[in-house]
Each structure stands twice: as C-alpha cells, then as structure tokens.
Amino acid sequence: MNTAADGLQTKVQIKLTTRHADIELPEDPGVLLVSTSVRRYGLSSLVNSLLQTPKPTPFEFLINGQFLRTSIDDFLTANGISAESTLTIEYTRALIPPKHVASL
Amino acid sequence: LTHLDSSTTIPTPETARDLWLHHESTTHSLAQTLTEHLRLILAPTLATKLRGDFRTGKRLNLKRIIPYIASGYRRDKIWLRRSQPSKRAYQIMIALDDSRSMAESGTANLALKTLALIARALAMLEVGEVAVVCFGDDVKVAHEFDKPFTSDAGAEVFGQFSFQQQRTDVKRLVERSLELFQDARMNGQGRGEELWQLMLIVSDGICDSHEEIQRLVRMSQEQRIMIVFIVVDATAGQSLEQDSAEAEAKGIGQDTKEKQSILDLQSVDITTEGKVVRWRYMDRFPFRWYLVVRDVAELPGVLATALRQWFAEVVDAAG
Ligand SMILES: [Mg+2]
Numbered sequence: 360m361n362t363a364a365d366g367l368q369t370k371v372q373i374k375l376t377t378r379h380a381d382i383e384l385p386e387d388p389g390v391l392l393v394s395t396s397v398r399r400y401g402l403s404s405l406v407n408s409l410l411q412t413p414k415p416t417p418f419e420f421l422i423n424g425q426f427l428r429t430s431i432d433d434f435l436t437a438n439g440i441s442a443e444s445t446l447t448i449e450y451t452r453a454l455i456p457p458k459h460v461a462s463l
Numbered sequence: 464l465t466h467l468d469s470s471t472t473i474p475t476p477e478t479a480r481d482l483w484l485h486h487e488s489t490t491h492s493l494a495q496t497l498t499e500h501l502r503l504i505l506a507p508t509l510a511t512k513l514r515g516d517f518r519t520g521k522r523l524n525l526k527r528i529i530p531y532i533a534s535g536y537r538r539d540k541i542w543l544r545r546s547q548p549s550k551r552a553y554q555i556m557i558a559l560d561d562s563r564s565m566a567e568s569g570t571a572n573l574a575l576k577t578l579a580l581i582a583r584a585l586a587m588l589e590v591g592e593v594a595v596v597c598f599g600d601d602v603k604v605a606h607e608f609d610k611p612f613t614s615d616a617g618a619e620v621f622g623q624f625s626f627q628q629q630r631t632d633v634k635r636l637v638e639r640s641l642e643l644f645q646d647a648r649m650n651g652q653g654r655g656e657e658l659w660q661l662m663l664i665v666s667d668g669i670c671d672s673h674e675e676i677q678r679l680v681r682m683s684q685e686q687r688i689m690i691v692f693i694v695v696d697a698t699a700g701q702s703l704e705q706d707s708a709e710a711e712a713k714g715i716g717q718d719t720k721e722k723q724s725i726l727d728l729q730s731v732d733i734t735t736e737g738k739v740v741r742w743r744y745m746d747r748f749p750f751r752w753y754l755v756v757r758d759v760a761e762l763p764g765v766l767a768t769a770l771r772q773w774f775a776e777v778v779d780a781a782g
Contacts, residue, residue, distance in 0.1 A: 369630075370671040372564075372728075389723050392669070392730045392744055404737035415737075441629045443563035 369395045371431060372445040375406065382416075382452065384409050395432035395442055402427070406450050417453035422446055472625045479622035486579035487617060493763055497584035500767035504774060505553060505590050505659075516540035551657045553591035554608055554647050557581055558636055559624065560666030562599040566626035568697040569722065570667045575624070576759050577665050577695060579617060581766075586612040592647070595620050599628025602639040608647045633670035637679040637690070644688050660688040663766075668694035668725050668748070668755075676749040691769055692750040696757045697722040726755060 372390045377383055388409055393401075403418040410416075420427040427434055427448075435442055474482070516527060520542025527541040559578050565571040578595070585593045595606040605623045606616055644660045662683075670676070683690055728744040745755075752773060754765045 368671045370669075370730075372669065388729055388741075389727055390729075391741075392728060393733065397733055400737065401733040401735075404733055405731060405739050408739040408741075441563055443629060443631065444567055 369432065369442055371395050371435070371442045374445060374447050375409070376447060376449050377451065378449070379451065382406075382410065382418075382450070385411070390445060393431070395435065396430050398430050399427055402448065402450070403453075418450045419453045421449040421451070472627060474622060474625070476618070476622055480618040482575065483579065483614070483618040483621045486576045487583060487614060490576060490580040490583065490759055493759060494580050494583040494587065497580065497763035497766065498587045500763055501584060501588050501590070501770070504767060504770050505551065505588070517542045517544050520544040551590070551659055554594070554644065554658065554660045555585055555591065556594045556596060556608075556640060556643065556660075556662045558596045558598055558602075558640065558662060558664045558666075559605075560599065560631060560664070561597045561624050561626055562628045562631040562666075563626060564631060564669055565667055568667050570695040570697055571624075571626040573695045573756075573759065574665050574667075575621060577693060577756065577762060578620070580759055580762060581663060581665075582612050582617060582620075584763075594643070594647070596636070596640070596643070597623055598632065598636040598639075600630045600632060601628075602632075602636050604643070609650065631666070631670050633664075633666070634672045634675050634679065636664070637676060637683065641679070641683055641686065641688065644683075644686070660686075661770075662688060662690045664690065664692045664750075665695060666692070667697065668692070668745075668753075669728075670749075673747060673749040680750060689770075689773055690750060690752065691766070691773075692748075692753040693762075693766070694725055694753055694755045696724050696726070696755050698724040698757055724755075 370392050371394075372392055374390050375384065375388070384406075386409075391405075393405070397405075399418075399420055402420050404415070406418050407415045422431075422434060423438070425434075425438070429437070431446070432442075434440075440446070516524060518540055522543045524541055524543045527538070530538050531541050557578055559574055565574060582593060582595065592608040593606070593612045594604065594608040597603045597605045603623070605620045606612065610616060640662055644662075648658060648660070680690060726743075726745055729741050730744045730747070732740040752769050754762075754769055756762055756765065
C-alpha cells in the first residue's frame with residue numbers, strides 16, 4: 360500500500376456517535392467522508408459545526424474504545440484497520456485541565 | 464471493523480463458476496433487453512465526414528491537385544464524397560472495483576451481477592472486443608480484449624475478484640486504462656473500421672483524488688474514450704437479501720445494519736484553522752457520465768439513456 364505519496368488525499372467514511380444525550384447531534388448527518396489526515400482538533404471543529412454551538416467546546420474522540428491521539432491515518436496504520444471500512448467514532452466532552460480553565 | 468490480515472481471498476474455481484452461472488442465468492432476459500437497446504445505439508448513425516479519393520464528387524481534395532497535375536492529369540481521384548456511414552468497431556472495457564469497501568457495503572454481489580449482465584449483453588451483440596479489469600490498490604487485466612467473452616471466460620473473471628483490496632485507486636485505474644486503450648487501438652481487430660472505445664466502471668463510487676481524476680477524464684474525452692461510471696448503491700436492500708446465499712457462498716460479508724445511499728453521503732473538508740465545509744458527495748463526483756443503480760433490472764434502461772445522450776453529443780460536436 361503506497362499511501363505515502365498521496366496520503367493527504369485518502370478519505371475515510373466515518374459515523375459519529377456519543378453516549379451523552381446533551382451533546383447528541385440535532386440532525387443525524389449519516390456517514391461522512393473525511394480526509395484521513397484529520398486529527399482531534401479537526402474532528403472537534405466538525406462536531407461543533409454539526410452541533411451549531413455558539414461557543415466551541417473541545418471534544419475527545421474514541422475509535423474502538425481507544426482515544427485518538429494522532430491523525431486518523433496514523434491510527435488506522437497502528438491498528439491495522441483499512442480506510443475502506445466505515446469508522447464509528449465516539450465523541451465525548453474533553454476534560455479541560457484545571458490550569459487551562461483558570462487561564463480562561 | 465475488519466483487519467488487514469484477513470484471510471478471505473480469491474474464491475475457488477468451482478465457487479466462481481457456480482456464481483457466474485447463477486448470475487448469467489438470472490440476468491439472461493435483462494441481457495437480451497440491453498443487447499436490443501445497444502444494437503440501436505451503437506449501430507452506425509453518423510454520416511461520415513467527406514473523404515477521398517474519388518473520380519467524381521462533391522468537393523475537390525486540394526491535397527490531390529498538385530500530384531494530379533504532376534502526373535499529367537492521370538491520377539484523377541481528386542474528389543471528396545460523403546460516403547456511407549462506415550462500419551464501427553468497439554473496444555469496451557468493464558472495470559470492476561475489487562476494493563474492500565465493496566464487501567463491507569454489501570455491493571460486491573450486485574457489482575458481479577452487473578458485470579455478468581453487461582458482459583453477456585456485449586458478447587451477444589458482437590460489436591467488438593470486451594475486456595475486464597480488476598482495480599483497487601492496483602489494476603489487473605482479468606480478461607483481455609483479444610479473447611472472446613464466453614461463459615468459461617466469465618467464470619474465470621469471477622475467480623479473480625476477492626473484494627479485499629485495501630485501497631480504491633480510481634486515478635490509477637483511469638491512467639492505466641488510457642494506456643490499455645492505446646495498446647488495444649494499435650493491436651485491435653477491424654482496421655479500417657471506425658474504432659470507438661468505451662469504458663464502464665462498476666463501483667460503489669467511493670474514491671478520492673477527485674481533481675486529478677477530473678483531469679484524466681477530460682484527457683480520455685479528448686482521446687474519444689467514453690467513460691460511464693456505474694455506481695452500485697448500498698441501499699440495494701431487497702435484491703441483496705435474495706442473493707445472500709450466493710454472497711455467503713462467495714464469502715462476501717453481509718451485515719444487516721442499515722445502509723445509506725451514496726446520494727445521501729456528505730463530504731467534509733476541515734481546514735487546519737478548523738473551518739468546516741460540507742457538501743453532497745455526488746455533487747462533485749469527478750465523472751460526468753454516471754448512473755446510480757440499486758437493482759440490475761434498472762440497468763438496461765439507464766445505461767442505454769446515458770449512451771444515447773453521449774452519442775447525441777458526439778454527433779453534435781461532429782457538426
Ligand atoms: Mg473502495
């Protein structure tokens with residue numbers, strides 16, 4: 360698999376879910392096609408845009424119960440998952456470190 | 464979720480053969496319908512351009528005047544005529560998506576059925592040569608242009624699909640096909656006949672590198688290669704249920720979770736600054752001529768319509 364040259368272009372289908380009723384999407388967007396170069400920050404922007412929150416909230420993401428700390432691409436490679444699969448991505452509110460809160 | 468080290472691979476020759484025979488027989492009458500549609504569309508209808516060289520005609524062929532004088536007025540085939548439509552020969556390539564998403568979305572079986580239907584219809588039509596290529600990570604010729612597409616050939620083609628390839632490189636497919644078409648043009652049968660080249664891609668339609676693909680599609684248009692993209696849609700619920708036994712026989716996973724149509728799929732672009740743009744995936748699909756098929760029964764009609772429109776455009780362009 361020679362994804363290095365055009366890795367930026369690789370897309371993957373994702374389905375967003377959450378266990379928390381208060382942050383459920385008002386309208387189910389269904390499966391979304393995103394670039395595998397996306398990281399937590401990008402996904403967080405996506406969920407905020409779908410929630411239409413006036414003030415952006417940071418989110419954390421889990422794939423197969425594992426927190427996403429890299430790009431989706433690196434996560435797939437590390438876990439031997441193919442970008443041909445539809446990924447179910449769970450989101451949850453990020454726990455903001457107290458220091459960060461204080462500085463707000 | 465499925466992992467890369469899946470051991471499901473190529474079907475046994477017996478399985479492939481059974482599946483081919485099954486699809487061939489269940490699509491038989493549809494194939495006949497398609498053959499009839501295609502016969503009307505692919506037959507020569509274009510009045511050809513003026514061509515030389517005749518002793519009498521409509522317009523002088525200026526290139527012939529000087530040799531005519533130089534020959535002491537003996538080489539007198541100096542006229543152009545609008546001749547009868549010339550016989551057309553076709554080279555038609557069917558490219559089938561062998562990537563894993565086909566198995567995961569449950570469209571692999573519908574895709575094989577579509578392949579059987581089209582290949583049989585074209586073989587009955589006897590308009591030219593038919594090739595089949597398999598694509599995913601890479602492109603492989605599963606059936607060559609210069610071989611007849613018999614029932615045995617069909618079974619052999621089916622035996623080369625596993626729907627386990629880890630990428631869907633449509634850009635590479637189009638690039639490679641242009642080369643294959645070029646070679647086929649050089650080697651093809653029916654020299655002197657008007658050669659038309661047509662490519663039918665059968666896939667779930669999920670691919671990336673759209674801009675580069677668009678560029679290649681334009682290039683193929685310039686080389687007079689028509690590409691029709693047949694999207695087999697995941698919401699092909701009923702027909703898939705009927706076929707679940709076949710699918711199991713071939714080891715194609717069927718899951719029962721609800722399927723979403725590609726028509727509802729949204730693409731998302733997220734900039735590094737976090738700006739989010741969403742659009743309907745099919746609104747920016749890189750192929751101009753595409754069909755979305757949920758049931759093979761729809762195929763003869765929609766494919767014929769697309770080809771008819773394309774030919775109408777070519778006639779227009781030829782003025
Ligand atoms: Mg695919």
